[in-house]
Amino acid sequence: MYELHFGVPMVGGVLCTLNIRHDSAMISTLLKHSRAKLIFVDEQFFEIAFNAIEILSKNNTNTSNLPQIILVVDKNYKSTDEVAKHTSLVKLEYESFLLRGTIDFNFYMPKDELEPISLNYTSGTTSRPKGVVYNHRGAYLNSLATVMLNEMGPKPIYLWSVPMFHCNGWCLVWGVAAQGGTNICLRNVTAKEVFSNVAKHRVSHMGGAPTVLTMIINSPATDRKPLLGKVVVMTGGAPPPPEVLLKMEDLGFVVTHSYGLTETYGPGTYCVWKPEWDTLPQNEKAKLKSRQGVHHIALEGVDVKNPKTMESVPSDGKTMGEVMLRGNTVMSGYLNDSKETQEAFKGGWYHSGDLGVKHGDGYIQIKDRAKDVIISGGENISTIEVESVLFSHPAVDDAAIVARPDEHWGETPCAFIKLKDRYGQQVSSEEIIRFCRDSLPKYMAPRTVVFGDLPKTSTGKTQKFVLKEKAKAMGSLSSKRNSRL
Amino acid sequence: MYELHFGVPMVGGVLCTLNIRHDSAMISTLLKHSRAKLIFVDEQFFEIAFNAIEILSKNNTNTSNLPQIILVVDKNYKSTDEVAKHTSLVKLEYESFLLRGTIDFNFYMPKDELEPISLNYTSGTTSRPKGVVYNHRGAYLNSLATVMLNEMGPKPIYLWSVPMFHCNGWCLVWGVAAQGGTNICLRNVTAKEVFSNVAKHRVSHMGGAPTVLTMIINSPATDRKPLLGKVVVMTGGAPPPPEVLLKMEDLGFVVTHSYGLTETYGPGTYCVWKPEWDTLPQNEKAKLKSRQGVHHIALEGVDVKNPKTMESVPSDGKTMGEVMLRGNTVMSGYLNDSKETQEAFKGGWYHSGDLGVKHGDGYIQIKDRAKDVIISGGENISTIEVESVLFSHPAVDDAAIVARPDEHWGETPCAFIKLKDRYGQQVSSEEIIRFCRDSLPKYMAPRTVVFGDLPKTSTGKTQKFVLKEKAKAMGSLSSKRNSRL
Numbered sequence: 001m002y003e004l005h006f007g008v009p010m011v012g013g014v015l016c017t018l019n020i021r022h023d024s025a026m027i028s029t030l031l032k033h034s035r036a037k038l039i040f041v042d043e044q045f046f047e048i049a050f051n052a053i054e055i056l057s058k059n060n061t062n063t064s065n066l067p068q069i070i071l072v073v074d075k076n077y078k079s080t081d082e083v084a085k086h087t088s089l090v091k092l093e094y095e096s097f098l099l100r101g102t103i104d105f106n107f108y109m110p111k112d113e114l115e116p117i118s119l120n121y122t123s124g125t126t127s128r129p130k131g132v133v134y135n136h137r138g139a140y141l142n143s144l145a146t147v148m149l150n151e152m153g154p155k156p157i158y159l160w161s162v163p164m165f166h167c168n169g170w171c172l173v174w175g176v177a178a179q180g181g182t183n184i185c186l187r188n189v190t191a192k193e194v195f196s197n198v199a200k201h202r203v204s205h206m207g208g209a210p211t212v213l214t215m216i217i218n219s220p221a222t223d224r225k226p227l228l229g230k231v232v233v234m235t236g237g238a239p240p241p242p243e244v245l246l247k248m249e250d251l252g253f254v255v256t257h258s259y260g261l262t263e264t265y266g267p268g269t270y271c272v273w274k275p276e277w278d279t280l281p282q283n284e285k286a287k288l289k290s291r292q293g294v295h296h297i298a299l300e301g302v303d304v305k306n307p308k309t310m311e312s313v314p315s316d317g318k319t320m321g322e323v324m325l326r327g328n329t330v331m332s333g334y335l336n337d338s339k340e341t342q343e344a345f346k347g348g349w350y351h352s353g354d355l356g357v358k359h360g361d362g363y364i365q366i367k368d369r370a371k372d373v374i375i376s377g378g379e380n381i382s383t384i385e386v387e388s389v390l391f392s393h394p395a396v397d398d399a400a401i402v403a404r405p406d407e408h409w410g411e412t413p414c415a416f417i418k419l420k421d422r423y424g425q426q427v428s429s430e431e432i433i434r435f436c437r438d439s440l441p442k443y444m445a446p447r448t449v450v451f452g453d454l455p456k457t458s459t460g461k462t463q464k465f466v467l468k469e470k471a472k473a474m475g476s477l478s479s480k481r482n483s484r485l
Numbered sequence: 486m487y488e489l490h491f492g493v494p495m496v497g498g499v500l501c502t503l504n505i506r507h508d509s510a511m512i513s514t515l516l517k518h519s520r521a522k523l524i525f526v527d528e529q530f531f532e533i534a535f536n537a538i539e540i541l542s543k544n545n546t547n548t549s550n551l552p553q554i555i556l557v558v559d560k561n562y563k564s565t566d567e568v569a570k571h572t573s574l575v576k577l578e579y580e581s582f583l584l585r586g587t588i589d590f591n592f593y594m595p596k597d598e599l600e601p602i603s604l605n606y607t608s609g610t611t612s613r614p615k616g617v618v619y620n621h622r623g624a625y626l627n628s629l630a631t632v633m634l635n636e637m638g639p640k641p642i643y644l645w646s647v648p649m650f651h652c653n654g655w656c657l658v659w660g661v662a663a664q665g666g667t668n669i670c671l672r673n674v675t676a677k678e679v680f681s682n683v684a685k686h687r688v689s690h691m692g693g694a695p696t697v698l699t700m701i702i703n704s705p706a707t708d709r710k711p712l713l714g715k716v717v718v719m720t721g722g723a724p725p726p727p728e729v730l731l732k733m734e735d736l737g738f739v740v741t742h743s744y745g746l747t748e749t750y751g752p753g754t755y756c757v758w759k760p761e762w763d764t765l766p767q768n769e770k771a772k773l774k775s776r777q778g779v780h781h782i783a784l785e786g787v788d789v790k791n792p793k794t795m796e797s798v799p800s801d802g803k804t805m806g807e808v809m810l811r812g813n814t815v816m817s818g819y820l821n822d823s824k825e826t827q828e829a830f831k832g833g834w835y836h837s838g839d840l841g842v843k844h845g846d847g848y849i850q851i852k853d854r855a856k857d858v859i860i861s862g863g864e865n866i867s868t869i870e871v872e873s874v875l876f877s878h879p880a881v882d883d884a885a886i887v888a889r890p891d892e893h894w895g896e897t898p899c900a901f902i903k904l905k906d907r908y909g910q911q912v913s914s915e916e917i918i919r920f921c922r923d924s925l926p927k928y929m930a931p932r933t934v935v936f937g938d939l940p941k942t943s944t945g946k947t948q949k950f951v952l953k954e955k956a957k958a959m960g961s962l963s964s965k966r967n968s969r970l
Contacts, residue, residue, distance in 0.1 A: 144629045144782070148664065153638050155760075178782050179633065180757065272665065275640075297629070297663050 001164045002183060004040060005173040009117050009136070012108035013037075016119040016131075017165035020045055021458035026129075027052035032059075033131060033335070034119055036067040040094065043077050044187075070094050077187075113137040118168050119335060122262045131335035132262045134168060142265040142329040143174035145298035149258060149270045150205055151232050156181040159197055159206035161189050163458065170207065170266030191219030199225040209237035210244055211398070211460035213255070217247040218397055218420060227252040234258055236267055237461060239366055239384050241391035242286030259292035259366065261352055263344065265329045269293050269302050269364065290388075291365040292323075292356065300327030303349070304358045310347040315358045320367055320380060323356045324349035355380075372464055374403040374411050381444050386413055389439045393432065395423040398454050400462045401446060404471040407478045414471040415446035418453055425451075447477055486649045487668060489525060490658040494602050494621070497593035498522075501604040501616075502650035505530055506943035511614075512537035517544075518616060519604055519820070521552040525579065528562055529672075535574065555579050562672075598622040603653050604820055607747045616820035617747045619653060627750040627814040628659035630783035634743060634755045635690055636717050641666040644682055644691035646674045648943070655692065655751030676704030684710040694722035695729055696883070696945035698740070702732040703882055703905060712737040719743055721752055722946060724851055724869050726876035727771030744777035744851065748835055750814045754778050754787050754849065775873075776850040777808075777841065785812030788834070789843045795832040800843045805852055805865060808841045809834035840865075857949055859888040859896045866929050871898055874924045878917065880908035883939050885947045886931060889956040892963045899956040900931035903938055910936075932962055 001017055008015040016034045018027060027048060031039065041049040049069060057066055071090040110117075114135045121129045150156075150172070158176045160183060162169070176183055184201050186193050194216060197203060208216075213235055233248065236258045248255050258267035271293035277285060295302040304313045304321040313321035330350045333341035344351055355373055356366040367373070367382035374381040383401040390399035397420040404414035415436075419427055429449035436445035448471070455463040486502055493500040501519045503512060512533060516524065526534040534554060542551055556575040595602075599620045606614045635641075635657070643661045645668060647654070661668055669686050671678050679701060682688060693701075698720055718733065721743045733740050743752035756778035762770055780787040789798045789806040798806035815835045818826035829836055840858055841851040852858070852867035859866040868886040875884035882905040889899035900921075904912055914934035921930035933956070940948040 144633070148629070148632065148639075151639050154633075154636050 001040075002173055002185070005164075005169070006177075010105075010107035012110075014116045014119055015168075016121075017168070018121070019165055019458050020163070022048070024048050024051035024055060028055040030121055030129060031056055031067055033129070035065075038070060039067045040070045040072055042072045043074060046071060046090075068092065070097050110136045113140075114332065116332065120168050120262050130337065130340060133332040133335055134265060135332050138265055138329045138331075139168070139171055139174065141298035142171040143178055145296045145329065146171045146175040146267065147179055149256070149267060149296050150175070150207075150234055151256065152176070152179050152181070152205060154179055157184065157201050157204045158182070159184045159194065159201070159203040160186065161194060161212055162207040162209070166458075167260070167262045167266040170260075172207075172266075190223075191216050192223035195219070195223060195225040198231055199228060202229055203231055204229065205232045205234075207234040207236070209460040210235055210240040211238075211456065211462070213240065213244050213248050214398060216253075217244060217251065224251075230254060232256060234267070236260060239290050239292070241388045242283060242290055243388070243391040245286040245289055246282055255289070257289050257291075257293070258296075259364075263331045263350055263352075264299070264325055265331070267296065268299050268325050268329065269295050271363065291359070291363050293363050295325065295327070296329075298327070298329045299325060301325070302364060304356050304364055305347075305349065307346075307351060310349070313358055315360050315362065317357050317359045317365070320355050320357055322370065323352040323354040323364060323366065325352065326350060355382075369464075372402070374401070374413055376403075376406070376411050376413070376443055377409045379443060381413055383413070386415070386436065386440065386444055386446065389436050390415060390417065390432070392439075393427075393435050395419050395427045397421075398462075400454055400464060400467055402464055402467045402471050404448050404474060405476040406447070407476045409443075412448070412477055413444065413446040414448040414450070414467075414474075416450050416452070416454055416467050416470075419451060448474070486525075487658055487670070490649075490654070491662075495590075495592035497595075499601045499604055500653075501606075502653070503606070504650055504943050505648070507533070509533050509536035509540060513540040515606055515614060516541055516552055518614070519606075520550075523555060524552045525555045525557055527557045528559060531556060531575075553577065555582055595621045598625075599817065601817065605653050605747050615822065615825060618817040618820055619750055620817050623750055623814045623816075624653070624656055624659065626783035627656040628663055630781045630814065631656050631660040631752065632664055634741070634752060634781050635660070635692075635719055636741065637661070637664050637666070637690055639664055642669065642686055642689045643667065644669045644679065644686070644688040645671065646679060646697055647692040647694070652745070652747045652751040655745075657692075657751075675708075676701050677708035680704070680708060680710040683716055684713060687714055688716055689714065690717045690719075692719040692721070694945040695720055695725040696723075696941065696947070698725065698729050698733050699883060701738075702729060702736065709736075715739060717741060719752070721745060724775050724777070726873045727768060727775055728873070728876040730771040730774050731767055740774070742774050742776075742778070743781075744849075746837055748816045748829065748837075749784070749810055750816070752781065753784050753810050753814065754780050756848065776844070776848050778848050780810070780812070781814075783812070783814045784810060786810070787849060789841050789849055790832075790834065792831075792836060795834070798843055800845050800847060802842050802844045802850070805840050805842055807855065808837040808839040808849060808851065810837065811835060840867075854949075857887070859886070859898055861891070861896050861898070861928055862894045864928060866898055868898070871900070871921065871925065871929055871931065874921050875900060875902065875917070877924075878912075878920050880904050880912045882906075883947075885939055885949060885952055887949055887952045887956050889933050889959060890961040891932070892961045894928075897933070897962055898929065898931040899933040899935065899952075899959075901935050901937070901939055901952050901955075904936060933959070 004015060016036060018030055031052060039049055053066055069090055070092045072094040114137055116133050117136045117139045118134045120132045122132060156176060156179055158172065158181055164173060184197050184203060186197065231253050233253045234256045240257060245255050256270060258270035260266050260268040269292045271289055271291050277288055302325045305311060305324050306313060307322045313319040326349045353370045354366050355368045355370050356364050358364050368384055372383050374383060386401045387399050390396050396417055398418040400416045401413050403411035406412040415432060417432065432449045433445055455466040457463055489500060501521060503515055516537060524534055538551055554575055555577045557579040599622055601618050602621045602624045603619045605617045605619065607617060641661060641664055643657065643666055649658060669682050669688060671682065716738050718738045719741045725742060730740050741755060743755035745751050745753040754777045756774055756776050762773055787810045790796060790809050791798060792807045798804040811834045838855045839851050840853045840855050841849050843849050853869055857868050859868060871886045872884050875881050881902055883903040885901045886898050888896035891897040900917060902917065917934045918930055940951040942948055
């Protein structure tokens with residue numbers, strides 16, 4: 001996948017990397033939507049790709065349009081009869097394919113810098129995937145910006161804990177190459193693998209959604225190895241709970257926090273650390289770091305606006321609005337979906353769908369996804385704020401808050417919680433609710449608590465739509481009016 | 486000057502910074518050529534600026550076109566009656582001027598990214614100055630590239646030993662700001678000031694022509710202070726003699742080497758260090774580091790070409806050609822000089838006027854300025870190569886080689902040498918010539934040696950045209966045919 005980030009644009013193609021957790025049905029949909037001509041497949045995923053093309057061929061009268069598979073063989077991967085079977089089905093193998101190349105190949109240069117360079121299906125939680133188109137100009141600028149916001153000097157050692165298929169790898173494939181860096185890629189990202197590879201390769205930089213950080217901080221001591229040098233970890237994808245930031249730094253990692261979406265080539269803003277924050281208490285620091293901050297140097301701007309009037313909200317840290325972005329590193333649009341594209345760019349800004357506030361210093365802070373916010377008795381409840389409190393409970397391993405229908409209040413917060421193994425069943429719903437009420441206004445504290453594992457996307461985000469359905473299926477709570485103090 | 490790099494473009498103006506060593510006559514020429522409207526002047530240079538405008542007004546019937554002076558008062562600068570006199574002549578003082586501004590000023594955004602942002606008169610050694618025009622697009626890209634090639638992480642501490650008026654400060658004014666850095670500016674750059682400021686402010690980065698490095702390595706021990714951290718020094722402007730690189734690294738500086746011209750927004754190439762060079766002997770390393778290397782990420786390309794056929798020279802490290810560059814960080818052109826502009830861009834590449842070779846790995850190496858190369862008996866002699874040998878002589882503080890007319894060979898090398906103070910007059914011409922013949926083919930060794938100070942430009946480059954005239958004035962050498970072995 002790393003090599004194809006270069007090879008595909010160099011022949012004038014558009015790179016479309018696919019999520020390795022998709023099933024054949026999903027892959028066939030994306031192959032069709034993208035009109036892919038070639039599909040490069042690691043042995044591990046051959047079965048899925050093969051079946052996806054089978055599905056395509058059944059629904060396609062013109063079989064000459066079907067994408068051709070190029071199999072990537074990995075000597076380190078288990079070589080089973082299964083694989084041998086694949087090999088006979090495959091006409092082209094990656095390394096032999098490469099050998100056809102010539103050293104004096106005249107590679108393609110775009111005629112127009114806005115030509116597409118890659119197509120990225122959002123990891124969104126809706127069933128209808130959107131194909132986000134990146135162009136050469138944006139990709140180039142974002143690659144330079146990402147070097148700066150990852151605080152990369154020359155020759156970084158980058159550990160890919162964020163999947164390379166996610167958001168075009170945040171343009172870090174090109175960014176790391178621009179700095180002459182080294183890439184460490186893992187087949188499976190576990191805390192043990194992270195620690196052992198950081199130590200073995202003297203990793204200087206890595207990234208990960210807050211759930212990856214959670215995995216690291218909750219790993220057993222036997223899986224850990226001491227860090228030998230400075231390791232900068234960029235987190236994003238969801239606002240990191242202050243508790244998680246604190247524990248990562250206790251382990252010696254330097255965490256930076258950025259915010260973005262597939263539509264903004266990955267990170268669009270970052271929480272630039274201010275020297276005057278150095279002397280604050282740890283907890284205060286972590287809270288400030290969990291803000292989304294300011295736009296990076298390749299983006300024209302980020303603002304929090306009223307989506308109806310398109311007016312900026314006041315910089316008071318309170319008034320909520322929609323986070324909007326514009327500039328060179330915002331997508332060209334959605335492939336073959338001019339309606340969605342127009343909708344997304346209403347008023348000349350890209351509408352993120354995230355709700356947030358703007359602080360006095362211009363730093364933005366996300367309060368919730370527009371679709372996740374809970375409206376209880378007419379009050380907006382930021383699920384992120386409630387989750388932050390849950391994460392500060394010593395027994396909580398993972399947590400998510402969604403709306404549960406409520407006869408009286410419309411909606412009330414419902415908590416889904418995964419406890420740490422060593423706490424077993426020793427923590428009750430009542431204790432969790434009491435704990436939240438100690439730190440939050442009562443209306444913000446959960447009224448329902450469910451214990452168990454949380455459903456995740458392949459990039460480690462909690463699938464809130466699954467939880468919302470679960471909460472809905474529980475039926476309405478019948479809160480009394482006087483239940484609110 | 487730092488603030489004006491931002492303020493001037495923010496009102497839609499074009500910034501033109503002038504060399505502080507120019508006299509009033511030169512300044513008046515540049516004010517006229519640039520059609521300057523405002524001139525911001527530090528107290529120290531008020532006299533020069535005032536007289537320059539006097540000259541202008543004498544030759545100008547329309548006095549309303551004269552640039553207006555805004556005086557920059559520095560409390561730390563000596564306040565004499567002289568200065569008081571100036572103040573009465575000046576209508577505007579910088580800080581009061583700033584106070585007129587409002588916080589909600591709507592700053593100018595270019596309509597077209599190729600609009601000019603700055604005008605830079607070359608420090609060239611010809612009497613007719615050329616006004617090099619930079620545009621917003623190139624300046625933006627070069628600012629990002631310069632962060633990367635100066636190996637700057639976040640919050641660098643930059644010591645301005647390269648003047649900010651030189652080549653638009655290599656776009657580092659914007660680059661350092663982009664990284665949230667701190668700028669240390671000196672009124673006078675001396676070795677003592679450099680060492681004391683590096684220690685005091687924990688400087689992380691600085692720059693300097695090889696003559697600045699020479700000043701540092703030849704400074705008395707009493708002027709020095711130990712470096713407390715890593716200090717990256719980018720050198721350029723002239724190929725650094727290996728001897729100078731070695732001694733800088735002995736002092737603990739990390740020297741990086743780049744090459745460029747005013748026409749390429751400062752550095753256009755740099756000698757990217759290869760890990761496989763790490764184990765070479767020190768002397769070999771320094772030789773490799775003195776190569777100009779490869780183009781940076783914001784430049785489209787650099788090549789060595791035959792200027793007549795525009796064909797690339799072979800990558801054999803031997804065949805000389807002219808170094809040519811093209812891309813976003815090459816100037817828009819020379820102000821009001823379409824003839825020179827066309828000439829400079831013949832064949833679609835900017836012609837640097839530097840002669841060089843291309844090595845097998847694609848790294849370029851400058852052998853000489855086209856106008857400085859010595860042709861002796863039909864052979865090209867790279868003055869840079871001969872100078873490198875001179876710098877390795879323990880008594881040599883500074884050196885330059887130019888052509889002296891020769892009855893038989895056409896030209897032969899003539900060395901101008903400044904000896905280190907402690908060597909006084911103890912080194913003879915004969916010893917210098919013998920020393921060179923030990924390391925060079927005989928025809929490349931100087932036949933004439935002149936001891937004394939070398940004339941310098943304000944940016945520390947040796948003024949070879951002055952030396953050439955001196956060598957010419959000595960008359961032709963009457964070498965015998967058999968003098969060549």
